[in-house]
Amino acid sequence: MTYFRKLEHQTAELLALCRKNERWLILLNADPDAMASAMALKRILARRVQGVGLAMVNELSRPDNLAMVRYLQIPVQRLTPPLAAQFDRFALVDSQPHHHPEFASFDFSIIMDHHPINPEKPVNAAFAEIQPNYGSNSTLLTEFLYNLSLRPGKHLATSLLYGIKTDTHSFEQHFHDADIKAFRYLSKFADHSILRKIVRSEFRVEWLKYFSQAFRKIRLWGDGLTVYMGEVDSTDILVILADFFLRIHDISWDIVSGISDNTLVAIFRGDGVKGDMGALATRLFGNVGSAGGHKSMARAQIPLEPLDQEHPQQFIWERLQQCRIINKSKVPRTVDDGLELKEEELIVSDTIPRRDGH
Numbered sequence: 350m351t352y353f354r355k356l357e358h359q360t361a362e363l364l365a366l367c368r369k370n371e372r373w374l375i376l377l378n379a380d381p382d383a384m385a386s387a388m389a390l391k392r393i394l395a396r397r398v399q400g401v402g403l404a405m406v407n408e409l410s411r412p413d414n415l416a417m418v419r420y421l422q423i424p425v426q427r428l429t430p431p432l433a434a435q436f437d438r439f440a441l442v443d444s445q446p447h448h449h450p451e452f453a454s455f456d457f458s459i460i461m462d463h464h465p466i467n468p469e470k471p472v473n474a475a476f477a478e479i480q481p482n483y484g485s486n487s488t489l490l491t492e493f494l495y496n497l498s499l500r501p502g503k504h505l506a507t508s509l510l511y512g513i514k515t516d517t518h519s520f521e522q523h524f525h526d527a528d529i530k531a532f533r534y535l536s537k538f539a540d541h542s543i544l545r546k547i548v549r550s551e552f553r554v555e556w557l558k559y560f561s562q563a564f565r566k567i568r569l570w571g572d573g574l575t576v577y578m579g580e581v582d583s584t585d586i587l588v589i590l591a592d593f594f595l596r597i598h599d600i601s602w603d604i605v606s607g608i609s610d611n612t613l614v615a616i617f618r619g620d621g622v623k624g625d626m627g628a629l630a631t632r633l634f635g636n637v638g639s640a641g642g643h644k645s646m647a648r649a650q651i652p653l654e655p656l657d658q659e660h661p662q663q664f665i666w667e668r669l670q671q672c673r674i675i676n677k678s679k680v681p682r683t684v685d686d687g688l689e690l691k692e693e694e695l696i697v698s699d700t701i702p703r704r705d706g707h
Contacts, residue, residue, distance in 0.1 A: 352495065352530060352534065353491075353492045353495050353496065353527065353530060353531075353534075354492065354527070355496065356492060356493060356496040357496070359476075359478055359493070359496075360493060360496050360497055362476050363393070363459065363476050363478075363493070364397065364497075366438070366458055366459065366475055366476060367394060367397035367398050368398065369397070369398065369399060370399055371398050371399055371437040371438055372398065372399050372400040372401070372402070372435065372436045372437050372438070373394055373398050373400070373401045373402070373436060373437070373438045373439070373440060374401075374402045374403075374404055374432070374433060374435075374436035374438075374439050374440070375387045375390055375391060375401065375402070375403050375404070375439075375440045375441075375442060376404050376405075376406065376428065376439060376440065376441050376442075376444075376452060376455065376457075377403065377404070377405050377406070377425070377441070377442050377443060377444065378405065378406055378407055378443070378444050378448065378449050379405035379406075379407055379409055379414065379425060380414065380443075380515070381413070381414065381417055381508070381511050381512045381514075381515040381516075382443050382485050382486050382487050382512035382513075382515060382516040383405075383442055383443035383444065383486070383512075384403075384414075384417060384418070384423050384425060384508060384512070385486075385487045385490070385505075385508035385509045385511065385512030386442040386443045386461065386486045386487055386489070386490045386509075386512065387403045387423075387425070387442050387443075388403075388421075388423060388504075388505055388508055388509075389487070389490035389491070389493070389494055389501070389505060389509060390440060390442055390459070390461065390490060391403065392494065392499060392501070392505060393490075393493060393494065393497060393499065394440075402424075402426065402432070402435075402436060403423070403424060403425040403426065404425070404426050404427070404428035404432055404433070405425050405426070405427060405428060406428050406449050406451040406452070407584075408427065408583070409425075410553075410582070410583035410585050411551075411583070411585040411588075411589070412550040412551060412552065412553055413547055413548065413550045413551055414585070415550070416546060416547045416550035417508065417511060417547050420543045420546060420547060421504045421505075421507055421508045421543065421547075422504060423508065428451060433455075438458045438459075439455045439456065439457050439458060439459075440457060440458060440459035440460070440461075441455075441457045441459070441460045441461075441462070441474075442460075442461050442462070442486060442490070443461075443462055443463070443464075443486040444462060444464070445460065445462055445464060445466075445467075445470070445472050445479075445641075446460070446470075446472065447467065447470040447639060447641075448464070448639055448641060449639060449650070450639060450650075450652075457473075457474045458474060458475045458476065459474060459475070459476045459477075460472055460474040460476070460477045460478070460479070461477075461478045461479075461486065461489055461490065461493075462478075462479045462480075462486060462489075463479070463480050463481060463482075463483040463484070463485065463486045463488075463489055463516075464479075464481065464627075464641065464642065464643065465481045465627055465641065465642075465643065466479060466481060467631070467641060478493075480525075480527075482525050483524075483525045483527055483528060484513070484516055484517040484520075484522070484523050484524030484525055484528045485512055485513040485515075485516040485517055485524075485528055485531075486512070486516070487508075487509040487510075487512030487513045487516070487531065488513055488525070488527050488528045488530075488531040490509065491509055491531040491534065491535060492527065492531070495534070500538065501535065501538050502538070503538060503539065503540045504540070504543075506535045506537075506538035506539040506540075507539040507540050507541075507543055507544055509531070509535050509539075510532060510535045510536065510539045510544060511544060511547060511548075513528055513531060513532050513535070514532075514548075518592075520532075522621055522645045522646070523621055523643055523644060523645055551589075552589070555582075556586055556589070559578065559581065559586045559590065560590070560593075562578065563576050563578060563590050563594075563605070566578065567594075570669075572599060572600065572601045572602070572623070573600060573601060573602035573603055573604075574594060574597075574600055574603045574604075575603065575604045575605070575606075575665075575669065576590065576594070576603070576604075576605045576606070577606050577607065577661070577662040577665060578590070578605065578606065578607035579607060579608060579662075580607065580608045580609070581607040581608065581609055582609075583609065584607070584609045584614045584616075586607075587605045587606065587607050587614060587615075587616045588605075588616050590605045590616075591603055591604070591605040591616040591617070591618040592618060594618070595618045595619075595620070601619060601620045601622065601623045601624075602617070602618065602619040602620065602623065602624055602626065603617075603618050603619075604616070604617050604618075604665075604669075605618075606661075606665055608653070608661060611652070611653050612650050612651065612652055612653065613638075613650070613651040613652075613653060613656070613661045613664070613665075614648070614649070614650050614651075615630070615633075615634065615648070615649040615650075615651075615665065616646075616647075616648055617629060617630050617642065617646065617647040617648065617649070618645065618646055619644065619645050619646070620645065621644050621645035625644045626642055626643065626644060626645060626646055626647040627641055627642035627643050627644060627646075627647040628644075629647065630642055630647035630648065630649045631647075633649065633668045633669070633671075634649035634651055634668065635649075637651050638650050638651030638652060651664075
């Protein structure tokens with residue numbers, strides 16, 4: 350009995366795409382799991398192709414992400430047309446083409462992901478390996494390394510370990526048996542002192558002001574809460590706030606939104622018990638932007654142009670008001686109202702109007 354599942358057919362298909370005279374660019378929406386996955390795929394392609402580059406469609410600003418790049422020497426660059434023009438083939442990790450507008454123009458030869466599949470937006474690639482049951486994409490890439498008898502070096506093992514840790518929230522949220530096996534396997538090769546340095550690099554001093562603002566803007570709704578932050582320096586602060594508010598007793602879901610780079614971004618977090626955040630994000634905003642994710646975490650990005658001068662906060666409230674909460678007499682309220690939270694269930698209505706009139 351093997352430690353991981355056997356991937357003889359998959360590895361043969363993957364390696365068949367490698368040609369010595371071609372250069373590959375691995376695209377990612379950079380976070381720890383995506384960067385670790387990209388480094389692992391780079392390790393697989395290395396020496397089988399002419400060259401491999403890593404390009405991200407977002408900017409890194411979270412201290413832990415920056416620390417990961419610095420300590421683990423991850424050579425990721427910002428995606429630009431001149432950079433993309435230097436490569437012959439393209440791969441995508443920890444995402445699917447419809448997850449970000451900048452992915453749309455690429456013809457991917459390899460897609461490796463662990464997010465749920467959207468039947469209305471099928472994934473097309475010469476090689477596609479998607480495991481929605483996995484808590485981390487780093488686990489998927491670890492399986493491929495193991496099946497190819499490629500032992501991860503210290504930095505690669507550490508990055509994959511951190512990718513699993515972040516996407517499973519240290520195994521407090523959705524995970525698979527394979528995630529546990531991969532974590533145990535990688536622990537033998539990782540540098541745990543570097544891992545501790547990365548984990549402890551979590552906040553910037555200048556971000557503390559956002560916590561103060563968020564506390565004043567909280568709106569409680571049933572057993573959840575929403576916060577609209579307005580303009581933010583980075584969408585990373587929205588992620589940090591969404592994760593933070595889910596730690597509050599009796600809060601089972603939250604949505605934290607804000608504006609960055611002329612885009613409305615909404616971060617969804619849930620306890621994985623009462624509702625499906627990925628389905629909620631898709632239902633609320635999938636017809637006006639990119640949206641999707643897992644049962645416990647999701648993200649939506651909506652360009653400001655289609656809002657027709659409507660204030661982003663009002664736009665969000667209109668969408669949320671299409672959700673039906675079991676005690677209809679309850680209305681969103683501030684923390685200062687002093688009302689007790691009730692055990693109520695968030696249910697997404699099937700009658701959310703499309704903004705295109707259909």
